[in-house]
Amino acid sequence: MEEITITAVIKAKSGREHELRGELIKVVGPTRTEHGCLEYVLNESMEDPRVFIFYERWEDQASVQTHLDSEHYREYRRATEELVESREIYRLQPITG
Template sequence: MIVLHAVFPLDPDKRDEALDLIAELAEKSRAEPGMIEYRPTTDVDDPNVVRFFERYEDEAAFEAHSKTDHFQAFEAALPDLLAGEPEVTRFEIESADELEL
């Protein structure tokens, strides 16, 4: 499984535009084959920061996502929407277990 955690600091003046694009990206991404979870959220400490949590079945699903029209459009628009450098961390997971709380 491939897991990504991405952090995007949004330009406050372009926040609404960015959130609209992110909502569209998320909806289309969740429908992709091999997508386990695609969850963008706003940070509770800073509403101008969006964090993405993404889980893919495998490398092929991750690569396919990066080639979709909706991802390409988002990636092209992203530089004009940011207030700083994004941070993206990729994890390759061999196993994962759900914990009971």
């Protein structure tokens, strides 16, 4: 069982950043209560108000999958579909040695 770190870089469509911010905030609370969620932090760029970044740490891949299958995650994706210009997801592993 290996911990998984994920960053999700989400950019709002022009003029939709306020709406997107509100929808992103809604998913934080329910996600933090999920089994296997070690850390789930929503950040916003200080340089570009359209850019938001989730920093996530999960116990394992099963925890990530449970999150992706959750009702609140599916609702968040539906609610933000028309608000997002781009979305980049990175699964990270530490460099050792």
